Amino acid sequence: MGLVGTRFGGGAGTFRRIDGWTLGTVLVALAASIPIFAVIGLALTPGESVWGHLASTVLPLYIRTTLLLMAGVGLGTLVIGAGTAWLVTMCRFPGRRIFEWALLLPMAIPAYVVAYVYTDLLEYAGPVQGALRASLGWTTKGDYWFPEIRSLGGAIAVMTLAFYPYVYLLSRVAFLEQSVCVFEVSRTLGHGPWRSAFRIALPLARPALVIGLSLVLMETLNDFGTVDYFAVATFTAGIFDVWLNMNSVSGAAQLASVLLLFVLVVVYLERRGRRGRRYHHTSARYRALPGYPLRGGSAALASLACLAPVVLGFAVPAGVLGRYALTHYADTLEADFLTYTANSLGLSSMAAVITVAVGIFMAYGARLRGGPVVTAATRFASLGYAVPGAVLAIGVVLPTAWLDNTVDAVLDSVFGISTGLLLSGSVFVIIIGYVVRFLALSFGTIEASLSKVTASMDGAARTLGAGPAATLRRVHLPVMRGSVLTAAILVFVDCMKELPMTVILRPFDFHTLATFVHQYASDELLAESSLAALTIVASGILPVVLLSRTIGRSRPGHTGAPDGAGATP
Amino acid sequence: MKGLSLTGITHAYGGRTVVLDASLGVPAGKMTCLLGPSGCGKTTLLRIAAGLEIVQHGRVAIGERVLADGDGRRHVPPEERGIGLMFQDHALFPHLTVFENITFGLSDPAPGRLQWAREALAGADMAGFADAYPHTLSGGQQQRVALLRALAPEPRVLLLDEPFSDLDVNLRLQVREETLGLLKETGVTTLMVTHNPEEAMFMADHIAVMNEGRIIQAGIPMEIYFRPMDRFVAALFGQVNRFAGVVEGGRVHTPVGGLAAPGLADGRQAHVLVRAEGLRLAVAGTNGPSAGARTPERNATPARVISAHLLGRSSHIHLGAAGPDGAEVVLHAHVPGVFLPETGTLVSVSVDERQVFVFADD
Numbered sequence: 005m006g007l008v009g010t011r012f013g014g015g016a017g018t019f020r021r022i023d024g025w026t027l028g029t030v031l032v033a034l035a036a037s038i039p040i041f042a043v044i045g046l047a048l049t050p051g052e053s054v055w056g057h058l059a060s061t062v063l064p065l066y067i068r069t070t071l072l073l074m075a076g077v078g079l080g081t082l083v084i085g086a087g088t089a090w091l092v093t094m095c096r097f098p099g100r101r102i103f104e105w106a107l108l109l110p111m112a113i114p115a116y117v118v119a120y121v122y123t124d125l126l127e128y129a130g131p132v133q134g135a136l137r138a139s140l141g142w143t144t145k146g147d148y149w150f151p152e153i154r155s156l157g158g159a160i161a162v163m164t165l166a167f168y169p170y171v172y173l174l175s176r177v178a179f180l181e182q183s184v185c186v187f188e189v190s191r192t193l194g195h196g197p198w199r200s201a202f203r204i205a206l207p208l209a210r211p212a213l214v215i216g217l218s219l220v221l222m223e224t225l226n227d228f229g230t231v232d233y234f235a236v237a238t239f240t241a242g243i244f245d246v247w248l249n250m251n252s253v254s255g256a257a258q259l260a261s262v263l264l265l266f267v268l269v270v271v272y273l274e275r276r277g278r279r280g281r282r283y284h285h286t287s288a289r290y291r292a293l294p295g296y297p298l299r300g301g302s303a304a305l306a307s308l309a310c311l312a313p314v315v316l317g318f319a320v321p322a323g324v325l326g327r328y329a330l331t332h333y334a335d336t337l338e339a340d341f342l343t344y345t346a347n348s349l350g351l352s353s354m355a356a357v358i359t360v361a362v363g364i365f366m367a368y369g370a371r372l373r374g375g376p377v378v379t380a381a382t383r384f385a386s387l388g389y390a391v392p393g394a395v396l397a398i399g400v401v402l403p404t405a406w407l408d409n410t411v412d413a414v415l416d417s418v419f420g421i422s423t424g425l426l427l428s429g430s431v432f433v434i435i436i437g438y439v440v441r442f443l444a445l446s447f448g449t450i451e452a453s454l455s456k457v458t459a460s461m462d463g464a465a466r467t468l469g470a471g472p473a474a475t476l477r478r479v480h481l482p483v484m485r486g487s488v489l490t491a492a493i494l495v496f497v498d499c500m501k502e503l504p505m506t507v508i509l510r511p512f513d514f515h516t517l518a519t520f521v522h523q524y525a526s527d528e529l530l531a532e533s534s535l536a537a538l539t540i541v542a543s544g545i546l547p548v549v550l551l552s553r554t555i556g557r558s559r560p561g562h563t564g565a566p567d568g569a570g571a572t573p
Numbered sequence: 574m575k576g577l578s579l580t581g582i583t584h585a586y587g588g589r590t591v592v593l594d595a596s597l598g599v600p601a602g603k604m605t606c607l608l609g610p611s612g613c614g615k616t617t618l619l620r621i622a623a624g625l626e627i628v629q630h631g632r633v634a635i636g637e638r639v640l641a642d643g644d645g646r647r648h649v650p651p652e653e654r655g656i657g658l659m660f661q662d663h664a665l666f667p668h669l670t671v672f673e674n675i676t677f678g679l680s681d682p683a684p685g686r687l688q689w690a691r692e693a694l695a696g697a698d699m700a701g702f703a704d705a706y707p708h709t710l711s712g713g714q715q716q717r718v719a720l721l722r723a724l725a726p727e728p729r730v731l732l733l734d735e736p737f738s739d740l741d742v743n744l745r746l747q748v749r750e751e752t753l754g755l756l757k758e759t760g761v762t763t764l765m766v767t768h769n770p771e772e773a774m775f776m777a778d779h780i781a782v783m784n785e786g787r788i789i790q791a792g793i794p795m796e797i798y799f800r801p802m803d804r805f806v807a808a809l810f811g812q813v814n815r816f817a818g819v820v821e822g823g824r825v826h827t828p829v830g831g832l833a834a835p836g837l838a839d840g841r842q843a844h845v846l847v848r849a850e851g852l853r854l855a856v857a858g859t860n861g862p863s864a865g866a867r868t869p870e871r872n873a874t875p876a877r878v879i880s881a882h883l884l885g886r887s888s889h890i891h892l893g894a895a896g897p898d899g900a901e902v903v904l905h906a907h908v909p910g911v912f913l914p915e916t917g918t919l920v921s922v923s924v925d926e927r928q929v930f931v932f933a934d935d
Contacts, residue, residue, distance in 0.1 A: 456667075458664060463660065464664040464722070465666075465677070466623075468657070468723075468726060469678050471650065482668045483668050
């Protein structure tokens with residue numbers, strides 16, 4: 005709630021004070037929403053329509069493939085994510101304390117890198133099939149059946165391994181937050197531990213599971229590297245095809261707007277989950293979790309169930325990349341690795357700084373002025389995270405091109421100077437794209453930490469002589485410091501991994517680590533780019549460390565439990 | 574130095590009026606209490622005085638200096654008002670030490686004020702806590718730090734919002750006395766918001782009673798207690814017996830006898846409130862008074878004991894008496910000391926006229 009600001013007058017009509025903060029917050033939020041408006045606007049603009057063509061040819065295929073992919077990845081991540089979260093939170097078995105954080109590791113590897121590595125391993129010429137042929141005496145493809153990795157099924161497997169940590173993370177937090185009391189009540193009423201799990205713990209965790217699932221689906225819709233490499237015809241792949249191969253921006257925008265419908269459904273799911281969460285939070289009283297000890301076979305099964313995703317999702321890809329990096333690092337260095345690293349680091353840090361600054365401004369403005377308009381504007385601006393990178397890229401390209409042309413035309417007519425294209429095709433456009441896409445990440449993190457500063461702390465600072473800016477500097481920023489850093493790291497790492505927007509928005513012949521790895525891997529040169537891929541993975545470890553520390557602290561009584569449950573190394 | 578004045582304040586949130594034409598003077602160097610139930614608008618009034626809410630209608634001034642004037646035309650921001658505010662939840666800054674919290678409001682810390690802060694901490698038995706962080710303090714210690722922080726910049730007016738509400742009973746009494754001592758020592762003009770009548774009576778030089786956004790009565794504690802202007806104020810200080818009746822011959826007939834209705838014309842419908850401690854009991858047929866009970870008086874009414882409860886320093890008795898239409902009416906009596914007659918005991922009830930309040934039905 006705002007402390008001073010827009011209020012309705014009592015009885016004698018209404019008055020509003022439009023001031024710098026309100027205006028600034030709304031303007032920034034609107035600017036961040038332009039790409040989304042641009043896509044919708046273009047899709048609705050009549051003109052060269054590729055609808056008829058698309059609908060008669062590839063549209064049904066796109067829809068079917070995208071839905072199948074979403075269903076497969078959703079199911080896979082739910083089973084693996086919620087299952088492992090339940091095991092490490094509620095049961096005791098060998099290695100549990102390591103799995104608590106190790107299960108997050110696959111988050112560090114982008115799905116497309118997992119895809120490249122497994123293709124390398126499992127294709128006909130790869131080591132696995134080679135070993136099979138050598139040991140079993142097969143000679144040609146016709147002698148045996150082996151699953152084709154470059155397929156829809158392969159894409160589902162790869163994305164499940166890469167995205168299940170979202171579900172794991174959120175359901176683990178939900179299980180940790182659940183009051184053991186409710187669980188114990190269920191047991192005193194005669195339900196065994198497993199029945200209690202299904203009747204109490206899972207339903208209570210449902211909102212968290214829905215949020216985790218919706219994040220997974222957003223990532224699935226966003227993915228470009230995997231589906232491009234596997235030639236799986238999803239919407240995102242279709243957008244690239246229509247744009248880059250058919251050279252139709254408006255066609256791409258029309259596809260993008262259909263994809264936005266999918267996104268709307270997912271966002272709706274997520275919002276519903278978050279709303280439900282408030283009501284599902286049971287009690288503030290924490291006690292040590294029960295921790296059912298597992299013995300013998302069941303303990304071994306539990307360990308195996310947790311080990312498999314870590315090995316397949318992290319150890320194997322990282323190991324393969326590591327081995328290649330040792331043998332082929334010279335090739336990577338020769339391919340101008342240092343320039344690409346500098347490009348990635350520069351873009352990502354610039355984007356992180358801007359995103360966090362905008363996030364702070366919006367979060368503080370929303371807090372200072374409250375009000376339905378400001379709240380709605382900031383919420384809409386945060387939608388960028390749900391919008392697939394390919395769609396957002398179109399939304400960034402169109403307004404910047406328009407701006408460039410307008411500036412050029414105006415200057416040409418007034419001064420007779422032609423400026424050409426200022427923004428389009430420059431790295432600034434990439435940064436704009438990053439900021440819009442990851443604003444929600446920084447806004448959400450900072451907003452959450454701002455809520456630790458109570459309204460009366462604001463009031464106390466004000467009555468003690470500090471103005472709004474001084475209050476931000478002396479109270480809010482110091483309290484938020486940790487979260488600001490967290491937000492910056494999260495944005496930074498996501499920018500390092502970002503592929504679809506970078507591919508579309510980058511200037512000609514400009515590469516980041518991600519686009520370099522994608523291009524090399526697409527040319528069957530994974531080994532030659534392995535050092536670059538490994539660099540992306542290394543940066544991806546950062547948020548994993550941050551996240552595992554955060555959930556360890558999230559449950560007050562948990563770290564104090566006799567067995568040190570929840571403590572992270 | 575002049576006091577704080579709020580004149581004709583009306584305030585609404587989204588169409589819901591929470592303060593209605595409230596005027597309040599806080600005399601310089603005195604302690605004024607704003608007393609009322611939760612949600613009556615008293616905290617809003619405090620926030621308006623501090624400048625945390627923009628005035629919609631009315632005027633806020635210290636002495637002749639107008640701080641805020643209707644419709645937000647004039648609004649001195651809170652940081653320039655020289656008004657200190659201590660919050661109900663204390664609102665200590667979690668990232669600053671105790672000493673840094675206290676000196677937060679000293680923009681250009683004069684050595685004298687730093688010295689004052691150190692001495693004040695020592696005076697509050699907290700000399701060793703200067704470098705501690707707020708979350709390590711007890712509730713009482715947090716309260717002291719919040720008070721010192723508000724006092725440090727030497728505000729012209731100090732506002733306290735339910736300063737003792739989250740302390741347990743025994744601690745509350747102790748902290749209350751310490752706080753009063755400190756405030757009297759500094760001589761700062763103070764406005765305190767509370768919903769606890771006993772607290773207001775203890776602390777205040779003046780009390781303003783607020784209900785449903787209006788200030789109903791303002792005066793010294795004696796006036797508020799003995800000359801309440803309406804039923805709400807009369808009922809503020811504990812349980813009351815409520816009767817209704819018509820004025821006849823200057824009196825209203827009630828189950829505890831005919832009670833004088835000064836200033837009310839015959840034939841008017843009247844409400845009579847008798848505080849529970851205004852009923853005096855004597856066990857019928859005995860002459861020597863039990864603890865707290867008196868011998869029957871002229872107007873004594875017979876009643877039968879329904880139940881008796883010992884509250885500690887006093888006893889609470891439920892009585893059954895005959896109502897005007899013959900039906901039994903339950904009376905509440907509050908007598909000092911231990912007085913626990915058996916159920917069914919016949920007692921005679923007389924009335925302390927000072928605890929009887931008769932209001933016209935309006």
